[in-house]
Amino acid sequence: MRWLRAAAVALLGALGLARGAGRRERVVQPGEPAPRSELVVAALLLGAAACAVAFCVFYATDSLGHQTQLLGLSLGGALALLSAALIVTGKRLVVEEELEEDYPEPESPDEQEQVTAIVRESARPLTRKRLLAGAAGVAGTALGAALITPALSLGPALDTESLYDAPWRRGTRLVGERGTPYRAAGIETGTFYTAFPEGADPEELGSPVVVVRLDPAALALPAERARWAPDGIVAYSKVCTHAGCAVAIYRKPLFAPAEPRPALVCPCHYSTFDPAAGGKVLFGPAGRALPQLPLEIDATGQLRAAGNFSGPVGPSFWGVRTRRPRST
Amino acid sequence: MIRRAIRFLDQRSGSAPLLRKSLRYLFPDHWSFLLGEVALYAFIVLVATGVYLTFFFDPSTAKEVYHGPYAPLRGFHMSHAYKSVLDISFTVKAGLLIRQTHHWAADVFVAAIVVHLLRIFFTGAYRKPRELTYVIGVLMLFITLLEGYLGYSMADDLLSGMGLAIGYSVALSIPLLGANLALLIWGHPFPGDPSFWSRMYVAHVFILPVVIGTLMFLHLALVASRHHTQFRRQARQTERRLVGVPAFPAQAPRSLGLLAAVAAVLFLLGGLVQINPVWQWGPYTPSLGTNGAQPDWYLGWLIGGMRLVPHFDVTLGKYTLIPNPFWGGALFPLSVLVALVSWPWLERRLTGDHAAHNVLDRPRDAPTRTAIGAGFFTWVLLVFVAGSADRVTVAFGLSYPAQIWVFRVLVVVAPIVVFLLVRRVCRELHQAELIERDRERAEAEARQAAGARAPRPA
Structure with a gap:
C-alpha cells in the first residue's frame, strides 16, 4: 500500500515536472x-x-x-x-536534432599575456638568475640520477660477463632430456637429437645442443676444427644466434631430389645454418654462425664434449665476437 | 525527482554548468568518427576481463607437475604461471570465456586504434590545433603493442617463451648499451631471473594500463576542449561553426549501443572462436620451438621486419657493433614511430600551412599527403605480410627464400609506385570535380539567361 502511494506521488511529480517544462521554452525539440x-x-x-x-x-x-x-x-x-x-x-x-555552435576560441591572448606577466614579474626580484638556474639544473640532474640508481639492482647491468657463460667443458657427457647419456653408435643420419650437458640446468641458453650425423666426406669444417666431429657426428648450440629461439627444424630431404643439403633451421625467422660447414649461415637473418661444440667419443662409446663452444651462445650483442665462452 | 537529484548534486559540487555543457556537446555525424570509440570500448572490456583474470593468474616460474584435467599434459613439469593459465582455461568456470574474450579484445583494441589512426591521417584531423591529441594517440598505440606483447608472454607457454627470446635478442642488439639493458630488464641472461615474471606482471596489469588510461583521458580531454573536427557536408559547416547532434539525448544511446555491440562481438568471439590455445603449445623451455610460429597479428610487422633483413651483423674487424635483430626489431618500429609523431610538423614544413583547421579534408583534397600516407602504409603492410610468408609456403608450396627476395624488392619499390599512383588518382579526382563544378555553373548560367529571355509561362 505504501509503495502504491509512493508510486502515485512520483507519477504526479513527474507529470508536474512535464507540465512545468511545457510552460518554459523548450530546450529539446519535441519529437514524434x-x-x-x-x-x-x-x-x-x-x-x-x-x-x-x-x-x-x-x-x-x-x-x-x-x-x-x-x-x-x-x-x-x-x-x-x-x-x-x-x-x-x-x-x-x-529527438535527433542537429544543432550548431561556434568552435571554441582558438586562443586567449589576454590570458597568455597575464600568465607570462605573472611568471616574469615573480622572477624580477632575482638578481642571479643564471646562477640559480644552473644550480637548479645541477641539483635536478644529480637527484634524478640518485633516484634512478636503485634501478640498477634489477640486474647485473654493469657486468655482462654472464652472457658468455656456457655449462660445457672437456669431458662433459651429452645426455638426453631424461639424463641418459648419448652413445655415438645410437646417432643415426637423417634425424637430429637434442642433448644437454650432464648435471647442468637444461634451461640455460648455453645448455641445449643439436647433434647430427653427417657423411664424414661431406664435412667442410674450418681447419682447426678437423677433430671436432668424430665419425661425422657434429654438435651445435640449439639456440639461434639471431633471436634466441630453438633451432628446432632439421632440413634433410629423405628422397630425390636430395637437395638442398642438410641444414639446421630456426622456425622464428628461418635462419638457416650449415651443419657440415661449422654452422655457417646459409639463409635468413642470422649474422653469426651457430656455435659448434667439439665432440669426442670416450672408451665406452659415449659422446662427450671436447671443450666449450667455438663462440658465445645465443643472440648477438655489442662486441660479442671478441670473447670465447666461459665454462660454468 | 530528476530536478531534486540534480539540485542535490549541483549544490554540493557546483557541477550543473559543466553537466549542461556536456549534455549539449556536439558530435558531427559520420560513421568513421566511431572508430576511436570502438577502441575505447574494447579497452573497457580489456580492463574488466583483465581484472577477473588477475584473480586466478599466478606470475611465478616455480615448477610443479601437472595433474589437472587436460590429459595430454599430465605429468609435465611446468611453471605456476602456465599451470594457472591452464586452470583458468579448464577448471575455472567461465574462465576460458573471459580469457579468450580478453585476448580477442586486445586484438580488436589494436586494430581499432590502427584504423582510427588511418582515418585521422587521411582526413588531416591531426592538424593544428589537434597535434597533441594525435601524438598522444600514436604513443598509446605503441604502448598498447608492448602491453599486448607482455600479456601473451606472461602465460609461459612455448609460443610466449619464443616471443620473449626474440624480445631479449632485440634488447641485446641495441648498440653499445644493449647487453646492459637486457640484463637489467631480465635480471639474468635469458630466460632470466624468476623476478622477471613479477616485473612483466606488474607492468602488464598495473603500470602500462595506468599509463594507457591516463593518456586516454588526456586524449579525450583534448578532443573535448577543441571540439570534434567535421566534414563539410552542409554550407553552414565552416572552420568557425560546428554542426552536430548533442551528446544527450541523440548521441548517448548510439554510443552506448556501440559499447554494447563491441562487448557483444568480443564475448561472442571469446565464446565461439578459439584463440591462443596455450594447452596445445605446452610449457616453454629454451630447447624447444614450435614450427611455424606466428605472434598476435599486431606484432606481425615486427616478425616480418626481422625476417626480411639479410644476414649480416655490422662489425669493425672482429668487433660486433650492430647485431642483426636491431634493424627489424628496433630501428624499423622506431622509425615508424618517429615518422608518425613528426608528421604534423613535417607537413607544415612542406606545405607552409600554419593555420588551424576544424574542417576535414577528404583524401583527394590533399593528394601529396594521401600519397605519402598510402606509400608509408604500403611499406609497413608489406613488411607485415612478409611476416607470414612461411604460412604461404605451407599452404601453397611457394618457395620461402624466393618470397623473401620478392618482398625485399617490393618493400623498396612498391611504396614509390603507390605514392605516384595515389597522387595521380587524387589529382584526377580533384580535377574531375572542378570540371563538374564548372559545368554546373555554366548550365545554371545558361538556364538563367534563357529564363531572362523567355518569361516563364504563368
Whole structure:
C-alpha cells in the first residue's frame, strides 16, 4: 500500500515536472511519438534479460557450466540485444536534432599575456638568475640520477660477463632430456637429437645442443676444427644466434631430389645454418654462425664434449665476437 | 525527482554548468568518427576481463607437475604461471570465456586504434590545433603493442617463451648499451631471473594500463576542449561553426549501443572462436620451438621486419657493433614511430600551412599527403605480410627464400609506385570535380539567361 502511494506521488511529480517544462521554452525539440518502436525496444530489452538469465543458468548448471560456447553465446547475445535496443532508442525514440555552435576560441591572448606577466614579474626580484638556474639544473640532474640508481639492482647491468657463460667443458657427457647419456653408435643420419650437458640446468641458453650425423666426406669444417666431429657426428648450440629461439627444424630431404643439403633451421625467422660447414649461415637473418661444440667419443662409446663452444651462445650483442665462452 | 537529484548534486559540487555543457556537446555525424570509440570500448572490456583474470593468474616460474584435467599434459613439469593459465582455461568456470574474450579484445583494441589512426591521417584531423591529441594517440598505440606483447608472454607457454627470446635478442642488439639493458630488464641472461615474471606482471596489469588510461583521458580531454573536427557536408559547416547532434539525448544511446555491440562481438568471439590455445603449445623451455610460429597479428610487422633483413651483423674487424635483430626489431618500429609523431610538423614544413583547421579534408583534397600516407602504409603492410610468408609456403608450396627476395624488392619499390599512383588518382579526382563544378555553373548560367529571355509561362 505504501509503495502504491509512493508510486502515485512520483507519477504526479513527474507529470508536474512535464507540465512545468511545457510552460518554459523548450530546450529539446519535441519529437514524434513512436509507440511501436517503444514496443520493439521493450521486447529487445526483455530478450537481453532472458539471455542474461540464461547465462546465469548455464553457469549454475553443473553439466553446462564449462560449455564456453553456451556461456559466450548467452552473454554475447544479451549484449547484442541490449545494443540493438539502444540503437533503436537512438534512431526512433529520442529527438535527433542537429544543432550548431561556434568552435571554441582558438586562443586567449589576454590570458597568455597575464600568465607570462605573472611568471616574469615573480622572477624580477632575482638578481642571479643564471646562477640559480644552473644550480637548479645541477641539483635536478644529480637527484634524478640518485633516484634512478636503485634501478640498477634489477640486474647485473654493469657486468655482462654472464652472457658468455656456457655449462660445457672437456669431458662433459651429452645426455638426453631424461639424463641418459648419448652413445655415438645410437646417432643415426637423417634425424637430429637434442642433448644437454650432464648435471647442468637444461634451461640455460648455453645448455641445449643439436647433434647430427653427417657423411664424414661431406664435412667442410674450418681447419682447426678437423677433430671436432668424430665419425661425422657434429654438435651445435640449439639456440639461434639471431633471436634466441630453438633451432628446432632439421632440413634433410629423405628422397630425390636430395637437395638442398642438410641444414639446421630456426622456425622464428628461418635462419638457416650449415651443419657440415661449422654452422655457417646459409639463409635468413642470422649474422653469426651457430656455435659448434667439439665432440669426442670416450672408451665406452659415449659422446662427450671436447671443450666449450667455438663462440658465445645465443643472440648477438655489442662486441660479442671478441670473447670465447666461459665454462660454468 | 530528476530536478531534486540534480539540485542535490549541483549544490554540493557546483557541477550543473559543466553537466549542461556536456549534455549539449556536439558530435558531427559520420560513421568513421566511431572508430576511436570502438577502441575505447574494447579497452573497457580489456580492463574488466583483465581484472577477473588477475584473480586466478599466478606470475611465478616455480615448477610443479601437472595433474589437472587436460590429459595430454599430465605429468609435465611446468611453471605456476602456465599451470594457472591452464586452470583458468579448464577448471575455472567461465574462465576460458573471459580469457579468450580478453585476448580477442586486445586484438580488436589494436586494430581499432590502427584504423582510427588511418582515418585521422587521411582526413588531416591531426592538424593544428589537434597535434597533441594525435601524438598522444600514436604513443598509446605503441604502448598498447608492448602491453599486448607482455600479456601473451606472461602465460609461459612455448609460443610466449619464443616471443620473449626474440624480445631479449632485440634488447641485446641495441648498440653499445644493449647487453646492459637486457640484463637489467631480465635480471639474468635469458630466460632470466624468476623476478622477471613479477616485473612483466606488474607492468602488464598495473603500470602500462595506468599509463594507457591516463593518456586516454588526456586524449579525450583534448578532443573535448577543441571540439570534434567535421566534414563539410552542409554550407553552414565552416572552420568557425560546428554542426552536430548533442551528446544527450541523440548521441548517448548510439554510443552506448556501440559499447554494447563491441562487448557483444568480443564475448561472442571469446565464446565461439578459439584463440591462443596455450594447452596445445605446452610449457616453454629454451630447447624447444614450435614450427611455424606466428605472434598476435599486431606484432606481425615486427616478425616480418626481422625476417626480411639479410644476414649480416655490422662489425669493425672482429668487433660486433650492430647485431642483426636491431634493424627489424628496433630501428624499423622506431622509425615508424618517429615518422608518425613528426608528421604534423613535417607537413607544415612542406606545405607552409600554419593555420588551424576544424574542417576535414577528404583524401583527394590533399593528394601529396594521401600519397605519402598510402606509400608509408604500403611499406609497413608489406613488411607485415612478409611476416607470414612461411604460412604461404605451407599452404601453397611457394618457395620461402624466393618470397623473401620478392618482398625485399617490393618493400623498396612498391611504396614509390603507390605514392605516384595515389597522387595521380587524387589529382584526377580533384580535377574531375572542378570540371563538374564548372559545368554546373555554366548550365545554371545558361538556364538563367534563357529564363531572362523567355518569361516563364504563368
